[in-house]
Amino acid sequence: MASLVYFINMRAENEENSVLERVRRVTYKLLQDRLEKGDLVAVKLHFGERGNHAFVRPIFLRYIVEAVKEKGGKPFLTDTNTLYTGFRYDAVSHLETAIFHGFGYPAVPAPIIIADGLRGNEYQEVKIHGHHFEKVRIAWAIVEADFLLVVTHVKGHIEAGLGGALKNVGMGCAGRVGKQDQHGETFFPQPREEKCIGCERCILHCPS
Secondary structure, eight states, X not given: OOOOOOOOOOOOOOGGGOHHHHHHHHHHHHHTTTXXXXXXXXXXXXXXXXXXOOSOOHHHHHHHXXXXXXXXXXXXXXXXXXXXXXXXXXXHHHHHXXXXXXXXXXXXXXXXXXXXXXXXOOEEEEEOOXXXXXXXXXXXXXXXXXXXEEOOOOEEETTTEEESHHHHHHTTTBOHHHHHHHHTTTTXXXXXXXXXXXXXXXXXXXXX
């Protein structure tokens, strides 16, 4: 069965028919006959790397969240901790980054829950019988949610070429060990000991 795809006109007209209002209406349509009243809705997004601007703006999330609430859902914004060290490596730093980028409650009326916990080790094994995996390790809050609403921005990716909705779900919903499973042996460092001068700069950038 082909997927149903909605498009919106990005031309600004007036407040009643603004781009943001169209986003809310399209979200409402997507949820029609799918969302049940009281459902816990994981709104999966990427809060952005600290100082970066390549993420979906909080104002769009506000209208999406409002549509979820209109349908009777209980939305929460969520993402998982990163495999690499940085400003989203643990839940405290991750939450600080989300707030820094404007995703706090005054702008987006939904709580923020980092789906795989404080240190990225709260996950549940899920059987999928896929091509590469028989089971995957998915972040606990994603598994426990009643509904997953994915909000994705497109970006370049060093290995895949393109990072979009599939990466946002497949990699972005995995706990840290699930991310490592997907990277496999490809990204383990291959240090050349004869070149090492003991500066320890690698430690700042590589958890391995």
